[in-house]
Amino acid sequence: MWRLSFLVMAILSGVLLPIRYQLDGKLAQATGSLPMAGVVSTFVGATVLVALLLSGRFGSVYWAGLRLSPWWSYLGGVSGGSYVLLVTYAAIQAGTTLTIGIGIATQMLSSLLVDHFGWLGLERRPLSWQRLLAGILLVVAVVLLLS
Amino acid sequence: MHLEIWQAGLAAGVGGVLFTLAFAFNSRLHRSIHSPLAASAISFTISFLFVGSLVGLWGQWNITPLGQAPWWAFLGGAMGSCSIILSLLALPRIGLVALGIAIVFGQLGFSLLIEQLSFTTLVSGVLGAKEVLGLGLILVAVVLIQSQREASPPLAAQPEPTSEARVKEPH
Numbered sequence: 528m529w530r531l532s533f534l535v536m537a538i539l540s541g542v543l544l545p546i547r548y549q550l551d552g553k554l555a556q557a558t559g560s561l562p563m564a565g566v567v568s569t570f571v572g573a574t575v576l577v578a579l580l581l582s583g584r585f586g587s588v589y590w591a592g593l594r595l596s597p598w599w600s601y602l603g604g605v606s607g608g609s610y611v612l613l614v615t616y617a618a619i620q621a622g623t624t625l626t627i628g629i630g631i632a633t634q635m636l637s638s639l640l641v642d643h644f645g646w647l648g649l650e651r652r653p654l655s656w657q658r659l660l661a662g663i664l665l666v667v668a669v670v671l672l673l674s
Numbered sequence: 675m676h677l678e679i680w681q682a683g684l685a686a687g688v689g690g691v692l693f694t695l696a697f698a699f700n701s702r703l704h705r706s707i708h709s710p711l712a713a714s715a716i717s718f719t720i721s722f723l724f725v726g727s728l729v730g731l732w733g734q735w736n737i738t739p740l741g742q743a744p745w746w747a748f749l750g751g752a753m754g755s756c757s758i759i760l761s762l763l764a765l766p767r768i769g770l771v772a773l774g775i776a777i778v779f780g781q782l783g784f785s786l787l788i789e790q791l792s793f794t795t796l797v798s799g800v801l802g803a804k805e806v807l808g809l810g811l812i813l814v815a816v817v818l819i820q821s822q823r824e825a826s827p828p829l830a831a832q833p834e835p836t837s838e839a840r841v842k843e844p845h
Contacts, residue, residue, distance in 0.1 A: 529767075530767060530768060533763070533764045533767035533768050534764070534768055534772065534776060536760045536761075536763060536764040537760070537761060537764040537768060537772065537773045537776035537777060537780070538776045538777075538779065538780035539760055539780065540756075540757045540758075540760035540761040540764065540773075540776070540777055540780065541757070541776060541777035541778060541779065541780020541781035541782075541783075541784070542780040542781065542783075542784040543753045543754070543756055543757040543760070544753075544754075544757055544777075544780075544781040544785075545781055545784050545785035545788065546750075546753050546784075547750045547751075547753035547754045547757070548750075548785075548796075549750075549788070549794060549795065549796060550746065550747050550748075550749055550750035550753060551747075551750035551751075552795070552796045553743070553744070553747040553795050553796070554743050554747040554748065554750060556795070556796070557739075557742050557743035557744065557747055558739035558740055558742055558743050559739055559742075560734065560736065560739055562725075562728075562729040562732065562734040562735075563729065563734065563735070563736060563737070563739065563740060564750075565725045565729065566722070566725055566726050566729050566735075567740065567748055567750075567751065568750045568751040568754070569718065569721040569722035569724075569725045569726075569751060570722045570726075570751065571748060571749065571750070571751030571752050571755075572718045572721070572722075572750075572751030572752065572754045572755045573715070573718035573719045573721065573722045573751070574751075575751070575752050575755035575756070576711065576714055576715035576718050576719075576755045576758070576759075577715050577718075577719065579711065579715070579755075579759065580711055580712055580715045585709070585711045585762075586709060586711075587708075587709070588707055588708065588709040588712040589706075589707050589708040589709070590707065592706035592707040592708065593706070593707060595706055596702065596703050596706035596707065597702065599699065599702075600699050600700075600702035600703040600706065601699070601703065601716070601717075601720060602695070602699045603695075603696045603697075603699035603700040603703060603713075603717040603720070604696075604716070604717045604718065604719065604720020604721040604722075604723070604724055605720065605721075605724050606692040606693075606695040606696040606699065607692070607693075607696040607700075607717055607718070607720075607721045608720070608721035608722070608724040608725040608728075609689075609692050609724075610689045610692040610693050610696060611721065611725065611754075612725065613685040613686070613688055613689040613692070614685070614686060614689040616682070616685045617682040617683070617685040617686035617689065618796055619796055619797065620678045620679070620681060620682035620685075620797065621678070621679050621682035621683065621686070621797065622789055622794070622796060622797050623785040623788075623789065623794070623796065624782070624785040624786050624789050624801060624805075624809070625679075625682070625683070625686070625801075625805065626682065626686040626689075627686075627781050627782055627785050628782065628805075628808060628809050628812055629683050629686040629687050629690065630686045630687070630689050630690035630693065631690060631778055631781075631782070631812055631816065632687075632690065632812055632815075633686075633687040633688070633689075633690030633691050634690035634691065634693045634694050635690075635812075635815060635816060635819060636690075637690065637691045637694040637695075638694045638697075638819075639819070641694060641698060646698070647695075647698040647699065647702065648698070648701075648702050648705075649698055649701065652822075652823075655822060657818050657819075657821075657822055658818070658819060658822060660815075660818060661814075661815035661816075661818040661819045662815075664811045664812075664814055664815040664818075665811070665812065665815045667808075667811055668808040668809070668811040668812045668815070669683075669687070669808070670808075671804050671805065671807055671808030671811070672683070672805055672808040672809075673679065673680065673683045674804070
């Protein structure tokens with residue numbers, strides 16, 4: 528029962544994503560400005576996380592590690608911000624389900640590659656036959672969604 | 675099919691790749707500062723600074739039309755943050771494998787539900803048998819990939835010792 532509640536939490540974590548795209552897309556449509564919708568969305572998102580961090584309820588932070596972390600580990604915000612703009616654009620044009628379907632497929636395909644070569648400091652996970660089969664299914668899925 | 679769908683597909687596809695990169699970069703930052711929440715907060719703040727300067731340089735910065743949007747449309751970013759928090763809370767209890775599968779099922783399932791019920795203010799993707807088959811294949815692929823991760827412990831359980839912080843840094 529205890530574990531089940533955490534599983535529900537995990538599912539809810541996913542459920543919030545299409546809601547996010549719907550709201551960001553609505554903001555872009557209502558204001559007629561996709562770029563400003565991206566600015567507002569990233570600002571609100573950052574504010575919530577910084578507030579939670581400052582509440583101090585989520586454990587301690589090893590701040591000295593900031594200087595030791597490689598420069599590229601700070602690029603998450605750049606790719607994350609670009610992701611928000613692209614996904615909002617896609618959701619307005621094609622709806623959230625197609626956007627999420629294609630997004631998950633390329634996300635999985637690229638993580639298969641990153642894992643296979645152990646890029647970006649991640650642990651290496653070579654392509655097994657299961658992973659190769661999954662990759663093929665993902666490519667077929669993208670073709671089906673776009674054709 | 676329409677040109678818009680291809681453009682949207684390209685945007686969503688590149689978005690998915692950028693998500694993988696963001697996840698990998700954030701995991702690295704998380705290992706350095708031993709806090710997934712702080713890593714996400716830093717990453718989201720950089721997102722805002724990046725998008726803000728991009729939009730400013732692009733000459734698109736204009737807060738006037740924001741008054742035309744309903745208040746709830748401003749909550750998109752908060753949904754993203756709550757999603758991160760929920761997954762961080764669930765991760766140590768159910769593991770990365772179940773978490774990954776649950777998130778994919780949650781987002782695809784719920785999105786399909788609200789679009790089929792026309793509970794959306796955006797264009798509703800035309801979802802025929804072909805598209806549903808495609809989504810089904812994605813779910814099978816995700817389960818195949820995630821079930822292989824079983825052997826390794828979740829990311830949160832393995833913060834890197836600080837002395838090794840630079841070992842894996844590419845030149």
